[in-house]
Amino acid sequence: MTVASRREWLLSDRPESRRQARLGQIYRTWLSFKTNWLAMIGLGIVLLLCVVAVFADVIAPYDPVIGGDLRTERFLPPFTGDHLLGTDDLARDIFSRIVHGARLTLMVVALVAVIATPIGLLVGTTSGYFGGWVDTVLMRVTDIFLAFPRLILALAFVAALGPGIENAIIAIAITSWPPYARLARAETLTIRDSDYINAARLQGASSARILWGHITPLCLSSVIIRVTLDMAGIILTAAGLGFLGLGAQPPQPEWGAMIASGRRFIIDFWWVATVPGIAIFVVSLGFNLLGDGLRDVLDPKAHGNTDTAKARP
Amino acid sequence: MNALLTVKDLRIAFPSRNGPVEVVRGVNFTLGRERLGIVGESGSGKSQTGRAILGLTPSPGLATAKQLEFDGIDLRQASPATWRSLRGARMSMVMQDPKFSLNPVMTIGRQILEALKFHGRESRAASKARAMAMLEAVQIRDPERVFRAYPHELSGGMGQRAMIAMMLVSEPDLLIADEPTSALDVTVQIEVLRILDNLVSERGMGLIFISHDLRLVSSFCDRVLVMYAGKVVEELRASDLAKAQHPYTQGLMNCLPKIEGGARPLPVLQRDAAWAT
Incomplete structure (x- = not known):
């Protein structure tokens, strides 16, 4: 089947089988997603992040933890010699560290989503369904969590649990479920x-x-869409904890911790802190753009017939 | 006749700013394995009566009764576990509109299988075969397809038949049909009723048929209760409907247009405050 006839088959007004109708529906959703070029950029960034994280060992030219010669290879500027993005104070290749940091970032995002979503769903649906005093108690607890700024609350939890990437993940998960609980409760009530x-x-x-x-x-x-939109916030919180020395511990190549260690040399060797900062910025932008685009396409409440009409070329 | 369901002095009250408002005020009836119709105008308490029998009075409403017995089980003191074992397995209810009474994110098959999963000890394959047979019994031509379909992929009539299949698959002894056909158009209505009628007579269930359509009820049921303002104003055999004694029933009968012409303009129902007391 050629590309053109396959497209014809997918967009057929009279699908011959249920499978064709379903695939056609998916294809139309994809087409309407594709018209949103910002969302496509977001998707590209997120896919790139995933690929980099999976193949970090292959992509990174140097070891992310063990540096080179401390006498000759410290603070090499970007685009010089073998080091694409330069080296840091311990003569470690920054590009390799960024690549391995993608793994940590993705792990934080995935684990927080996996932990926080079920908690939020459970609390929200329970309080919405039973109502009465169960609702009051659970929602007041949720309010208490919502009353604190997220990073501050996460800081308090990490300080109690002890620094480390695992504890940072737990702390971020504990602080990010309340919005999901609110959302799930509202849906349950209806x-x-x-x-x-x-x-x-x-x-x-x-x-x-x-x-x-x-x-x-x-x-x-609706909760999944909200989680996608929150992923940028999760990355920023994780980086913030890392920057404050409470998240990932050195020598782990976490982006926030990398900024923190490069901060001391920012006047003389700007790239050490700037490059991981750009990485955080680009990735959170990517997640935001993707989440926004997904919401436009998938949210049943915002879905009008105009979307499918727009999808037709 | 051996009574399947006995209801004595059933009262349902909803709290309001001016004290509790009773919407059902002392309803009495017994039901054997027969078809009982409950008719009445909107707000006469017929649906609430049906829901109260299943223990589904929406909160903050409160249902009380001197006696509420189903096959020797006192429903007033039933624990949540008893309710769970009764509902679905021994008594169930067909709801008004399939658009709202089928879960939009579950396939029809899964929803039908659920009732069997709670109550039966059968294997998956056996339950599925039973669900298929049930779908065929409600005259769905392609049960295999409907089994895997989501509610939005079915028409209203098919949805209502799927709903009936879902409620009958566990072979209950008592079925409450709360205006099962009012969301359907007339041609489908007759078909659904015929299916319901066959199933009831084949399986020997008790049926409570709630409707506002007097003619439909009289042609379909054995006995009719006429409700007005939360009370049963008259109980009579469906065949004797023409000989109704109560002025409200007579008024309702007079409001029906007749094919041979009859009174013109149709008389307006005159209400008497004395009926409500």
Whole structure:
């Protein structure tokens, strides 16, 4: 099948099979996503980050932790010799450190999303579904968490748990679930009295089953979009903790910690702190652009017929 | 007749600023394995009666009764676990509009299987075969496809039939149908009713059919309860509907247009404050 006829097949107004209709729908969503070039840039950045993280060992020309000769290879400026982005105070190749740092960044983002989303969903759906004093207690706890600035609260938790990348992840997860709980609660409130939840109850489903099997899947889409939008914030918080010396510990090549160690030399050797800063900036921008684009395409509430019309070339 | 369900002095009250408002005020009836119709105008408490029997009175409403017994089980003192074992397995309810009563993010098949999963001890394959047979019994032509479809992929009539299949698959003893056809157009209505009728007579279930359509109820049920302002004003055999004694029932009958012409203009229902007391 040629490219043109495959496209024809996907965009057919009269799909012959259910599979064709579904694939066509996905393809149309992709087309409307593609028209948003900012979102495409975001997608490109995020994909690049993933590729770099996966193949860090292959891409990085030097070891990220063990530096070169301390007498001759310290503070080499970018684009000189073998070091693409120069070297830092311990003669380590900055490019290799950035590449390996992508791994840490991606790990932080993924783990925080995996830990915080279920907590938020659980708290939100439970309080929305049961209402009454359960709702009051859970929502006041959520309010307490929301009342603190995120980084400050994370700082407090890391200080209590002890510095380290794992503890930083736990602290960020603990501080980022409240918005998801709020969102899940709001969604639950709109669907808990609907007839299909009553129908499930009529079939003899227990509360736990209704919560997990019926309400959570319905809240999932909006929560996932919110998580994607929050990923940039997670990266910034992780970098902030690293910068303050409470996140990743040296010699780990974490971007925030790299800025912190380069800060001392910023007047004479600007690239040591600037390059990881640019990396953080680019990656959080990428996640923001991607999240924004995804919301435009996937959010059922913002979805009009204009989207599909726009998708038609 | 052996009573399947006994309801004595059922009252449902909702709190309001001026004290509790009773929407159902002392309803009595017994139900055997027969088809009982409940008719009445909007707000007469017929749907609330149906929900109260299943213990689904929406909070903050409160349902009380002198006696509420299902097959020897006192429903007033039933624990949540007892309710779970009764609902779905022994009593269930067909709701008004399939658009709102089917979960939009679950396939029809999964929703049908759920009731079996709670109550049956069958294997997955056996449950699936049962669900398929049930879908066929409600005259869905391509059960395999509907089984895997999401609610938005079905028409209203198909959705309602899927809903009936979902509620009947565990073979309950009591089925409450709360205006099961009012969201459907007339041609589909008859078809759905016929299916329901067959299933009820084949399986020997008790059926409570809630509707505001007097003619539909009279042609479909064995007995009819007429409700007005939260009370049963008249109970009579469906065949004797023409001989109704109560002025409200007579008024309702007179409001129906007749094919041979009859009174013109149609009389407006005259309400009497004395009926409500």
